[in-house]
Amino acid sequence: MNRRLCLILAAAASPSAAWAHDDSRPTLSDPDNRPILLTRDVEPGAAQALRQSTPQVSPLLFLNRCPGGCQVSAGDNDARTNSSTIPDEDAELSEFEHSDAVWDATVACVREVFEPYGVEVVTENPGGQSHHAAVVAGTADELGIELPPDTQGEIGGVAPLANDCRPLDNVMSFTFANTLQDNPIDLCWTIAHEAGHAYGLEHVNACADPMTYLPGCGTKYFRDEELPCGEFEERDCQCGGTTQNSHAHLTRVLGEGTPPEPPEVQILNLEADTEVADGEPVTFEARHPRGISRVTLEVNGTEYQERSGNDFDEGDSYQITLPQHPDGVLEIEAVAYNDLGIAGSDEVTVQKGEPCTSHEQCFAGMECDDGACRFPEPFLEAGEPCEHDRECVSGLCPAAGDERYCSERCDLRASADGCPSGLECVEADDNELGACWPEGALGGCGGCAAGRGGASFPTLVLSLALLCAYGLGRRRRQRTAERGAPAGARGA
Ligand SMILES: [Zn+2]
Structure with missing residues (x-):
């Protein structure tokens, strides 16, 4: 039997320490x-x-x-x-x-x-x-x-x-x-x-x-x-x-057990149906026993801002400013994620100027819906060409070179990578999580060795990795608990 003592933590107890207390x-x-x-x-x-x-x-x-x-x-x-x-x-x-x-x-x-x-x-x-x-x-x-x-x-x-x-x-x-x-x-x-x-x-x-x-x-x-x-x-x-x-x-x-309850979130400074302006701060509290990995601000269903969660000793308070947004009804949602990607949120509906009455009053790509300018619900499935993360049901539209496809995260180490039919799991980050990508769409990569659970494409990995990281940052919230999602680093 190998008796190597693997790890040693030297800590000096006081030699005179008494054990009475x-x-x-x-x-x-x-x-x-x-x-x-x-x-x-x-x-x-x-x-x-x-x-x-x-x-x-x-x-x-x-x-x-x-x-x-x-x-x-x-x-x-x-x-x-x-x-x-x-x-x-x-x-x-x-x-x-x-x-x-x-x-x-x-x-x-x-x-x-x-x-x-x-x-x-x-x-x-x-x-x-x-x-x-x-x-x-x-x-x-x-x-x-x-x-x-x-x-x-x-x-x-x-x-x-x-x-x-x-x-x-x-x-x-x-x-x-x-x-x-x-x-x-x-x-x-x-x-x-x-x-x-x-x-x-x-x-x-x-x-x-x-x-x-x-x-x-x-x-x-x-x-x-x-x-x-x-x-x-x-x-x-x-x-x-x-x-x-x-x-x-x-x-x-x-194997999987029971995911924890979502974080508790409460917006503190905005009352329903009050008037707000671009750049106004939204103050909220977010807490969870595991801590908060990241928080985001969504307006009318689109994520605009993200910041990492507070360290353990920094308290539960957050502030994010409202983005530039067309006039109309604003549904403002503060969202907090723990390290398992499980999200909790609080939402308040306020006004900025007059409710919109036509698409022309909104930014390009938005629609006026019931007085609110908003981007359409995501509608593209993994493997379909995309231009923005918000178009993809997964919230991920990474790029490799000039190509962009809706993607999903996948496990490079798992025997079944979990990608939909026609997609393969390719390396996308410096860890075990890859991204689903159309089979053969990373062509022209002769000489690359096949990786476990999918192909490895070193020459394109970096750009995919960088954009995947970006895509993750802009990831839309899943309304139900999600598992295994990578998250921004929580302060040690
Ligand atoms: Zn140990």
């Missing part, structure tokens, strides 16, 4: 007294044969507080029999010693963090069923785990991580609850972090994701963003590339 215990949120989280490399071997179907692992995540203590056998990984490659010898872990209230809050947090995935977080032992066993109890000493050489501090958790980042089924991870403070957010973070390793995730250098070492950012959620790998500095990822999308990975491994 809980606050002297390490907590991930305290940079000066932070526990060490370890991983143990695992050779996946035949028992963990490469999984390509979804879900790839058991849909049960068992949080075990070890009532009366837990026996852990040293041996092959098998959560059903409490057997693990992590301890060298059989061990007994002491029961979770914090209060029931802390336990309940921790369980609720873990359920919320894993809610978007096809996994059920349970607190009853699934017994003979294959499952992930997240032990939340005991100390590293009890498991016989020692600090890596040249480090100080306490060990907060340990988990197996396949050396090729494939998900491990039916294994144990450990959150040493009796070493840590009774802080549900930190316990939740540690549990999600350690289980995440077992599911094949490595570390990211971004505080809003549980696979981080960085404190702050409140409750951490697996982010639908390409985040740089690393601990305290960015580095290449252990299993290829330089970024990791934790949400996309877990969705592939576990």
Whole structure:
């Protein structure tokens, strides 16, 4: 067995720290007294044969507080029999010693963090069923785990991580609850972090994701963003590339669960049926437990302005100014998206001048409809030639060279790319998400190798990428919850 200690977080606990008071215990949120989280490399071997179907692992995540203590056998990984490659010898872990209230809050947090995935977080032992066993109890000493050489501090958790980042089924991870403070957010973070390793995730250098070492950012959620790998500095990822999308990975491994509720949005400064002018500010609040990735302002159904969401400590207030717009009725909508692309909004109908009575009073391409100048509803499907994002049902009209077609995002890594018939998934960004494009429409690209899930066209990738990024920024809101959409980076 490969026993390489994969990652080390050196944090110096005060040598004179007394344990009489809980606050002297390490907590991930305290940079000066932070526990060490370890991983143990695992050779996946035949028992963990490469999984390509979804879900790839058991849909049960068992949080075990070890009532009366837990026996852990040293041996092959098998959560059903409490057997693990992590301890060298059989061990007994002491029961979770914090209060029931802390336990309940921790369980609720873990359920919320894993809610978007096809996994059920349970607190009853699934017994003979294959499952992930997240032990939340005991100390590293009890498991016989020692600090890596040249480090100080306490060990907060340990988990197996396949050396090729494939998900491990039916294994144990450990959150040493009796070493840590009774802080549900930190316990939740540690549990999600350690289980995440077992599911094949490595570390990211971004505080809003549980696979981080960085404190702050409140409750951490697996982010639908390409985040740089690393601990305290960015580095290449252990299993290829330089970024990791934790949400996309877990969705592939576990399947989809329940999307969270949309963000709450409230326009503060405009009353219905009042008069507004071009350039007037629209002030609104937007909030969501996962934070807000981006906000947009729509007028009569067309998106005009976008800005990124506030960082965790910047509050919930936003202000966007009204664009130049023809006179008439204005339906003003403030929209906020979380990192999963799920949108919430608030809308108010106001007036600018007199209601329009004919198309001629509107800007080119607009129609006068019931006193309001507006662009027609998007009407072009993926693969049809287009000129503006607003024409496409998907809201995406990227270009490659002189060609522009309505497009959709697609998953380059998935065996079925999800593109409509006649379209193929081509690389469009520096990540795993591609764009659907008419087959053969990127012609004249002799010598390009076929990529996985579609073709790769290096000479045209850049222009498509740039315009796709633009297209995404102008993306129309889906009225229903959408999944897997990339989003602008939320501040770390
Ligand atoms: Zn870790």
